[in-house]
Each structure stands twice: as structure tokens, then as C-alpha cells.
Amino acid sequence: MKALETKNLGITFGGLKAVDGFTISIEQGQLYGLIGPNGAGKTTVFNMLTGVYKPGSGAFFLEGQPLLGKSPVEISKCGIARTFQNIRLFDKQSVLDNVKLGLHNRFPYSAISGVLRLPSYFKNEKLMDETAIELLKVFDLDGEAYTIAANLPYGKQRKLEIARALATQPKLLLLDEPAAGMNPNETAELMENIRFIRDRFKISILLIEHDMSLVSGICEEITVLNFGKILTSGKTADVLSDPEVIKAYIGE
Amino acid sequence: MKAATKHNLVTYAIVIALFAAAQLASATGVLGSHLSGLLVPISYYIILAVSLNLTVGILGELSLGHAGFMCVGAYFSAMFSVITRDVITTPLLRLCLAMLIGGLVAAVFGVLIGIPVLRLRGDYLAIVTLAFGEIIKNLFNAIYVGIDKNGLHFSMKNAMSMNLDKATGKTLINGALGISPVPRDSTFTICFVVILITLFVVMNLTDSRAGRAIMSVRDNRIAAETIGVSITKYKLMAFTVSAFFAGIAGVLYAHNISMLNTKIFNYNTSIMILVYVVLGGLGSIRGSIIATLLLYLLPELLRSFNDYRMLFYAIILILAMLLNNNEKFKSLVSSVTGRLLHRKGKEAAEN
Ligand SMILES: Nc1ncnc2c1ncn2[C@@H]1O[C@H](COP(=O)(O)OP(=O)(O)O)[C@@H](O)[C@H]1O
Numbered sequence: 015m016k017a018l019e020t021k022n023l024g025i026t027f028g029g030l031k032a033v034d035g036f037t038i039s040i041e042q043g044q045l046y047g048l049i050g051p052n053g054a055g056k057t058t059v060f061n062m063l064t065g066v067y068k069p070g071s072g073a074f075f076l077e078g079q080p081l082l083g084k085s086p087v088e089i090s091k092c093g094i095a096r097t098f099q100n101i102r103l104f105d106k107q108s109v110l111d112n113v114k115l116g117l118h119n120r121f122p123y124s125a126i127s128g129v130l131r132l133p134s135y136f137k138n139e140k141l142m143d144e145t146a147i148e149l150l151k152v153f154d155l156d157g158e159a160y161t162i163a164a165n166l167p168y169g170k171q172r173k174l175e176i177a178r179a180l181a182t183q184p185k186l187l188l189l190d191e192p193a194a195g196m197n198p199n200e201t202a203e204l205m206e207n208i209r210f211i212r213d214r215f216k217i218s219i220l221l222i223e224h225d226m227s228l229v230s231g232i233c234e235e236i237t238v239l240n241f242g243k244i245l246t247s248g249k250t251a252d253v254l255s256d257p258e259v260i261k262a263y264i265g266e
Numbered sequence: 267m268k269a270a271t272k273h274n275l276v277t278y279a280i281v282i283a284l285f286a287a288a289q290l291a292s293a294t295g296v297l298g299s300h301l302s303g304l305l306v307p308i309s310y311y312i313i314l315a316v317s318l319n320l321t322v323g324i325l326g327e328l329s330l331g332h333a334g335f336m337c338v339g340a341y342f343s344a345m346f347s348v349i350t351r352d353v354i355t356t357p358l359l360r361l362c363l364a365m366l367i368g369g370l371v372a373a374v375f376g377v378l379i380g381i382p383v384l385r386l387r388g389d390y391l392a393i394v395t396l397a398f399g400e401i402i403k404n405l406f407n408a409i410y411v412g413i414d415k416n417g418l419h420f421s422m423k424n425a426m427s428m429n430l431d432k433a434t435g436k437t438l439i440n441g442a443l444g445i446s447p448v449p450r451d452s453t454f455t456i457c458f459v460v461i462l463i464t465l466f467v468v469m470n471l472t473d474s475r476a477g478r479a480i481m482s483v484r485d486n487r488i489a490a491e492t493i494g495v496s497i498t499k500y501k502l503m504a505f506t507v508s509a510f511f512a513g514i515a516g517v518l519y520a521h522n523i524s525m526l527n528t529k530i531f532n533y534n535t536s537i538m539i540l541v542y543v544v545l546g547g548l549g550s551i552r553g554s555i556i557a558t559l560l561l562y563l564l565p566e567l568l569r570s571f572n573d574y575r576m577l578f579y580a581i582i583l584i585l586a587m588l589l590n591n592n593e594k595f596k597s598l599v600s601s602v603t604g605r606l607l608h609r610k611g612k613e614a615a616e617n
């Protein structure tokens with residue numbers, strides 16, 4: 015079964031076809047790249063896959079399950095998690111609480127139990143704390159568990175966002191320009207992290223990167239988007255040597 | 267111990283110490299009868315500010331009609347107490363039941379307003395709560411309610427047109443004259459206990475799974491949704507709890523003055539509560555308590571300045587607002603309390 019299949023996804027904003035005929039298929043455990051110039055429609059694809067935007071046409075399936083028309087909350091419960099191009103953390107809450115929010119639906123207990131401090135509160139909070147710290151360790155953030163998220167340096171904020179997304183235990187992780195604003199060292203480390211996450215959590219990853227050289231390092235397959243349409247899809251090496259792709263990038 | 271737990275314990279300790287000090291000062295006559303009479307009002311304003319902070323500071327939605335929920339709680343509970351005055355003769359029991367009724371009715375209004383409005387994005391809640399506050403006030407101003415052996419009677423014209431039975435009839439709400447006499451069941455001690463309960467609920471809720479979810483809606487709605495937090499559910503939860511306690515504050519108010527009318531339930535009161543919350547710090551429960559205390563007492567302490575009283579009050583408000591938003595002042599405050607905070611941080615990290 016495919017991890018993700020999209021069939022002719024499309025959306026229009028005020029007459030502009032932001033994405034049109036978007037069809038891809040991602041294997042289980044695959045690291046898949048989505049590249050293309052600015053404004054090509056990459057983030058819009060993520061917004062459709064997470065229910066933030068309702069696609070105007072097409073359909074998409076997570077491990078065979080149709081997700082079209084579901085709300086972001088339902089889609090999260092089905093197993094898609096994401097990060098954002100412009101980091102969206104819960105700024106005023108601690109690093110630990112950000113990750114615990116990612117665990118929101120994995121260790122549920124009622125608000126009443128929380129207010130009255132019933133046993134389920136203590137049990138689930140303990141499990142949440144342990145699981146969250148475990149995740150923070152993967153990203154070397156456990157030392158800053160009690161820091162307010164807004165006070166983290168930029169690179170760590172990006173990592174925290176990935177940790178929070180992983181906390182939801184997704185089948186498919188969508189990363190929107192995770193290396194944006196990072197220096198080459200940080201980027202190299204991040205790419206290692208991404209590979210590690212895929213192997214350790216056994217998930218599929220769809221990665222948006224503006225910079226082609228980064229994608230070529232870790233993605234097995236890529237799709238190139240240009241003006242909302244797929245220019246080409248295939249094995250990374252083949253796609254990157256495609257003259258059409260080179261033209262689209264140089265023409266940028 | 268968790269840092270949040272410790273912070274909350276300090277807040278309880280402050281409230282208990284303030285209560286003890288006020289009781290002592292009141293009993294020994296240091297406070298004088300005028301200031302002693304302010305203890306109950308200060309208490310219900312603290313409950314109002316803490317509960318409003320849940321909506322404005324913790325959920326991050328603007329509500330301009332907190333006095334409306336207070337009004338609903340006050341009127342429904344006062345009717346209950348007037349009806350049952352001869353049946354339930356224990357004032358404490360009557361007040362407890364009145365609070366339950368006042369709180370629940372206010373919560374129902376919270377749900378009724380919240381369900382349609384909280385689904386929308388933007389400042390609709392501010393507009394609707396503002397309207398709600400005015401409508402509810404005018405409604406209670408215009409309505410006549412009475413009870414007799416046949417049940418409840420309503421009229422929008424006058425008391426006569428309710429056609430109450432001569433022998434068993436009793437007017438509950440007499441139009442703009444309101445409800446009187448309401449049994450004066452509120453005491454400072456009861457208010458103190460209710461403050462503790464309010465703090466318990468609001469602080470424990472905030473420091474739990476639901477509280478984190480409520481704050482995530484405030485901090486980033488889209489991110490909250492994509493990690494599976496149901497926005498409407500948590501907005502509604504915070505808003506309803508907030509309305510519930512505003513209703514309870516209304517009950518304490520109604521049972522502290524024997525003649526209940528709608529005068530206090532206006533826009534100015536809602537704004538004043540909002541001022542307490544903003545100056546105390548959005549999201550800071552302890553700040554709401556302290557700000558309410560200081561700002562409520564300030565006009566009293568400025569009494570000797572007579573005509574210039576409100577001018578001073580305005581100047582102090584503006585200064586407080588400026589200081590509250592000044593980074594240098596904030597860092598000064600935090601360096602003063604720095605050692606305490608530092609210790610707390612370290613302990614938290616060790617856990
Ligand atoms: N909510 C929206 N309303 C109108 N236009 C939008 C909206 N979201 C995206 N677009 C447009 O869709 C196009 C693709 O944007 P985006 O997906 O952000 O590009 P990319 O992520 O590839 O840089 C752009 O022209 C953008 O202006």
C-alpha cells in the first residue's frame with residue numbers, strides 16, 4: 015500500500031490556479047522531495063493535505079484511506095503531521111508543553127480529571143512528560159525543556175516544530191522548508207536528523223525544499239512543481255538532470 | 267514539585283494571608299465600617315477578574331460583556347432566594363444553591379453565545395458579548411415577573427398586568443425597581459471560600475491537558491488544529507467556565523445588597539473588569555487578584571483628594587499600563603524577584 019496517493023489535486027484562488035492536477039504517490043518509508051520556485055504552489059499542496067484548504071478538485075489517500083473533506087483535526091488523527099514554512103510554535107508555552115500538545119490525542123484525559131486532579135491526570139501527565147522528554151532528546155532539546163518556545167534560537171525552533179509534529183505519531187510527516195534560515199552546518203545536521211527520524215519512527219516524509227542541492231542529498235524521489243503544475247516526477251538523479259527542470263530553475 | 271504547582275501554591279498563600287489580615291483588621295476595627303463593607307465587593311470583583319482572565323488572557327478572546335453574565339447569575343439566583351426564603355431557612359445552604367443556579371444559568375448563556383460565535387474567527391466575540399451585556403440589562407430592566415399558586419407570571423408592561431393571585435402572589439422582578447429584598451446571605455468568609463474554589467478550578471484547568479489546548483488556540487490557531495486540537499471545543503470550554511464564575515460573582519453581589527437592580531451591570535463594569543485583567547497581566551491569575559485589589563481600593567484611598575480623585579485614578583492607570591508594557595521595568599521587577607524565580611527554574615529543570 016502506498017503511504018500517500020494524490021489524484022489530480024487542484025485549488026483555485028480568485029481565478030488563479032495555484033495548484034492543478036497534482037498527482038503523486040509516496041511509498042511507505044520513503045523520503046520524497048517537493049521542489050520548485052517560489053510561488054509554485056508547494057505550501058498550498060501541504061495546506062490541502064492537512065485540511066487547512068479544501069481542494070477544489072481531486073482526491074488523496076493516506077495508506078488507502080480517503081481523506082478529502084476531512085478537517086485538520088481529523089486528518090491529524092488519521093496520521094498526517096506537518097511543520098510550517100513560517101514557524102508556528104505555541105510561543106508563550108514551554109518547549110516541553112509544545113511537545114505535550116503534540117501528544118494531546120495520544121494520552122487523553124478529561125478536563126474534569128484535570129481540574130480535580132484525579133488519578134488519570136497524574137498517570138497521563140507522567141506518560142506525556144516521559145514521552146515528550148524522549149522526543150526532545152532526539153533533537154538535543156531536552157536541556158531546554160522549560161524554556162519558553164519563543165526564546166529558543168531559530169534553528170532550535172525549527173527542530174522543536176518537528177518534534178511536536180512527531181509527537182502526534184504520524185504515518186506521514188510533511189516538512190515545509192525545514193532548512194530555511196539555517197546555516198550550512200545546521201542544515202547538514204538537520205538532514206541527518208531527518209534521515210534518522212524516518213528510520214527510527216518508520217514514517218514516510220514529504221519534504222519541501224527551495225534549494226535543490228539539499229533535496230538531492232536525502233530524497234529518493236522528487237516532484238518538481240512550477241506555476242502550480244507538475245513539471246516532472248521521478249528518481250532524484252534523473253529529475254535533477256532533466257533539462258526542463260534546469261531551465262525552470264535558471265529561468266527563475 | 268512542578269514550577270506551575272509551586273506558583274499556584276504561592277497564589278493560594280497570598281489569598282489566604284490577605285483574607286486573614288482583612289479579617290483581623292476588620293474584627294479589631296482598624297478597617298472601619300466603610301472599608302469593611304468593601305470586603306465582599308472586592309471579593310466578587312476578584313472572581314470576575316480571574317474568570318475574565320480565562321477568556322481574555324488564557325484563551326485570547328476579547329469579551330466585553332462579563333457584567334452580562336454577572337447580571338444573569340444575580341437575577342436568577344435572587345429570584346430563587348426570594349422564592350425559597352421561607353422554605354430554606356439556612357442562609358448558607360440557600361446561598362450555595364443560589365450560586366449553583368446562578369453559575370449554571372450564566373454558563374448556559376455562555377454556551378448559547380459561544381456555540382455560534384466561537385466558530386468564527388476574528389473579533390466577533392467582542393461585538394456579541396457587548397450586545398449581550400446591553401440586551402440582558404435592558405431585558406431585566408423592563409420585565410415583570412411574579413409567582414403565585416398557579417406558577418410564574420410574566421409581563422413587559424407593569425406589575426398589575428401579571429394578574430397575580432391576591433392571597434399567594436409575590437412579585438419577583440418589579441421592572442426597573444428590580445428584586446427586593448434579596449436575603450443578604452453573602453459574607454466575606456463565604457466569598458473567600460468561593461475565591462479559593464475559583465482559583466482551584468481556573469489554575470488546575472490551565473495547568474492540564476485542556477489548559478494547554480486552550481492556550482494553544484490563543485498562541486497559534488492553525489498549528490493547534492493541525493496537531494489535532496479541537497478549536498471550538500476548547501474555546502467553548504474556557505468561555506463557559508468563565509461565564510459560570512461571572513454568574514457566581516453576580517450571585518454574591520445580589521446577596522450582598524438587598525435591592526437588586528440592573529444599574530451596575532453596564533458596559534463600564536465590563537470594561538473595568540477588563541482593565542483589572544489587562545493591568546494585572548494577561549494570563550496571570552495572581553496579577554488579576556492583585557490588580558483588582560489595588561485598583562478597587564485606589565479610589566477609596568484617594569478619597570481625601572476629593573474632586574481630583576478620578577484624575578489621580580486615571581493618571582495611575584496610565585502609569586500602570588505604561589510600566590506594565592515597559593521591558594526595562596519588567597526586567598527590574600524580575601531581577602528583584604530574581605532569586606526566587608531562579609530557584610524555581612532550577613528545581614523545575616531537575617524534575
Ligand atoms: N490563501 C490564499 N489566497 C490567495 N492566494 C494564495 C493563497 N495561498 C496561496 N496563494 C497563492 O498560491 C500560489 C502558491 O503559493 P505557495 O503554495 O505558498 O507557493 P510556494 O510554497 O511554492 O512558494 C501563490 O501565487 C500564492 O500567492
Ligand SMILES: [Mg+2]
Pocket residue numbers: 056057058099
Ligand atoms: Mg512555501
